[in-house]
Amino acid sequence: MKPVVELSAASVHFGRTAYAVQALNQLSLKIYPGERVALVGANGCGKSTLLRVLHGLIRPTEGRFVSDPALRQAMLFQRPHMLRLSVLGNMALGLWLRGEPWREAKVLSHAALARVGLTDLAHRSARKLSGGQMQRVAMARAWAMQPQVLLLDEPTASLDPHAKREVEALIEEFVNQSSTMTLVFASHNLGQVKRLASRVIYLEQGRVLADLPVSDFFGGTLLQTQYPAAHLFVKGELV
Numbered sequence: 001m002k003p004v005v006e007l008s009a010a011s012v013h014f015g016r017t018a019y020a021v022q023a024l025n026q027l028s029l030k031i032y033p034g035e036r037v038a039l040v041g042a043n044g045c046g047k048s049t050l051l052r053v054l055h056g057l058i059r060p061t062e063g064r065f066v067s068d069p070a071l072r073q074a075m076l077f078q079r080p081h082m083l084r085l086s087v088l089g090n091m092a093l094g095l096w097l098r099g100e101p102w103r104e105a106k107v108l109s110h111a112a113l114a115r116v117g118l119t120d121l122a123h124r125s126a127r128k129l130s131g132g133q134m135q136r137v138a139m140a141r142a143w144a145m146q147p148q149v150l151l152l153d154e155p156t157a158s159l160d161p162h163a164k165r166e167v168e169a170l171i172e173e174f175v176n177q178s179s180t181m182t183l184v185f186a187s188h189n190l191g192q193v194k195r196l197a198s199r200v201i202y203l204e205q206g207r208v209l210a211d212l213p214v215s216d217f218f219g220g221t222l223l224q225t226q227y228p229a230a231h232l233f234v235k236g237e238l239v
Contacts, residue, residue: 001032001033002032003030003031003032004031004032004033004067004068004071004148004149004182005030005031005054005065005066005067005149006029006030006031006064006065006066006067007027007028007029007030007053007060007063007064007065007066008028008063008064008065008066009026009027009028009062009063009064010024010026010027010028010053010060010062010063010064010065011024011025011026011027011060011061011062011063011206012024012046012049012053012058012060012061012206013061022205022206023046023049023206024046024049024050024053024060024206025046025205025206025207026062026063026207027046027050027063027206027207027208028063028208029201029208029211031054031182031184032182033148033180033182034179034180034181034182035182035183035184035198035199036175036182036183036196036197036198036199037182037183037184037185037197037198037199037200037201038185038186038187038193038196038197038199038200038201038214039051039184039185039186039187039201039203040186040187040188040190040193040200040201040202040203040233041202041203041204041233042204042233045203045204045205045206046203046205046206046207047153047186047203048153048186049206050186050203051075051151051152051153051184051186053065054067054149054151054184055073055075055151056073057075071148071149072145072146072147072148072149073147073148073149073150073151074141074142074145074147074149074150074151075142075150075151075152075153076135076138076139076142076150076151076152076153076155077138077153078153078154078155078157078158079131079134079158080134080135080137080138082126082127082129082134082137083126084125084127085125085126086122086123086124086125086126087113087118087121087122087123087124087125087126087129087137088106088109088110088113088122088123089126090126090137090141091105091109091112091113091137091140091141091144092105092106092108092109093105094141094144094145095108095109095144095145098145108144109122109140109144110122111144112140112141112143112144113137113140115140115143116136116137116139116140116143116170117136118133118136118137118140121133121137130163131158131159131163132159132160132162132163132166132167135155135156135159135163135167136166136167136170139167139170139171139174142174143174147181148178148180148181148182149181149182149184150171150174150175150181150182150183150184150185151184151185152171152183152184152185152186152187153185153186154186154187154188155167155171155185155187156168156187156189156192157187157188157189164189164192168192168195168196171183171185171196172195172196175196183196185197190218190234193214194214194218197214198213198214199211199212199213199214200212200213200214200217200218202217202227202229202230202233204229209227209229209230210223210226210227210229210230212227217230217234218234
């Protein structure tokens with residue numbers, strides 16, 4: 001099966017001086033259709049940078065990145081950006097910029113808001129929503145695009161427990177609608193990783209130190225014996 005994205009010895013540096021930060025370091029991986037890939041690791045390990053590379057927002061400084069430009073992708077950030085428009089306006093604008101007629105964009109937006117239970121907020125200012133509501137609107141905006149690859153950067157990190165459950169349920173419903181939809185998400189919530197992922201990639205200092213099926217990452221002795229740094233991270237003992 002052809003991968004949806006492929007990185008070969010990819011590095012990303014920020015800055016051009018002797019003090020440049022290396023966010024990714026000779027990283028190689030392939031992600032295939034239908035996979036649910038969780039990116040885990042301590043703050044600063046390269047998770048967010050990797051997601052932005054996969055979405056085409058950052059180009060590798062070195063190495064090779066290959067993806068199919070025909071694939072529809074959507075990315076949700078930890079704190080979604082909302083324009084000074086209504087919720088419906090924020091939804092419809094993205095569809096209109098993609099080429100949908102404005103009237104059709106509004107119809108699709110209403111349907112997406114109904115999918116996440118926010119129809120009653122369609123005409124409210126998007127910037128006056130709660131954090132959980134904003135994240136649900138962002139999910140609806142992504143769903144309206146019908147992406148084949150969904151990228152999430154800590155989608156529930158700043159939400160209260162109730163909002164976390166709501167957004168996580170939407171993510172699961174979203175990816176379950178198609179056996180070929182690919183999910184790649186960064187998360188510090190290891191319980192969420194267990195629930196949503198089929199594969200776990202552990203990053204440290206911009207490198208992949210472990211890449212395992214979720215059952216091997218959280219069970220058995222394989223992680224402890226072959227990937228000691230990842231094992232310490234899971235136990236909460238990583239220095």
